[in-house]
Amino acid sequence: MRIRTILKPICYFSIIFPIIFASSARAELDFGFKARYLEDYTTALEELRPLAENGDAQSQLWLGLMYYYGRGVTWNPRLADLWIRKSAYQLYHDAEFTVRFLYGGFTGGNPIN
Numbered sequence: 001m002r003i004r005t006i007l008k009p010i011c012y013f014s015i016i017f018p019i020i021f022a023s024s025a026r027a028e029l030d031f032g033f034k035a036r037y038l039e040d041y042t043t044a045l046e047e048l049r050p051l052a053e054n055g056d057a058q059s060q061l062w063l064g065l066m067y068y069y070g071r072g073v074t075w076n077p078r079l080a081d082l083w084i085r086k087s088a089y090q091l092y093h094d095a096e097f098t099v100r101f102l103y104g105g106f107t108g109g110n111p112i113n
Helices: 002-020 033-036 039-053 056-067 077-087 095-102
Strands: none
Touching: 033 039, 039 056, 056 077, 056 095, 077 095
16 A cells, blocks of 8 residues: 555656646757847848858758748758758767757657668
8 A cells, every 4th residue: 555655646747747848848959049049030040151151060050950940041841951961960969969850760750861
């Protein structure tokens, strides 16, 4: 009986906790983008594009995510893929995570070609 008394609250907590905090699981990948630019996508695009073209891995990732989510630019999965992979090829850890997350590494989706 004593074990049941102890385990019952733990079981309830393990069921309720994910439901309460499920909204945070749907948050976009941003890796500090919102903290830096808030919602000013025009400024972000003006600053990030030259940096990304010159090889800055963080700028490449952020620009790729702008295209992926269609924030301040027309949604374009091909350009998103191009910029995110350029960043990942430089072994930028956030971009490597993004590639695995977006293209099935964590969701059981299709493998990366």
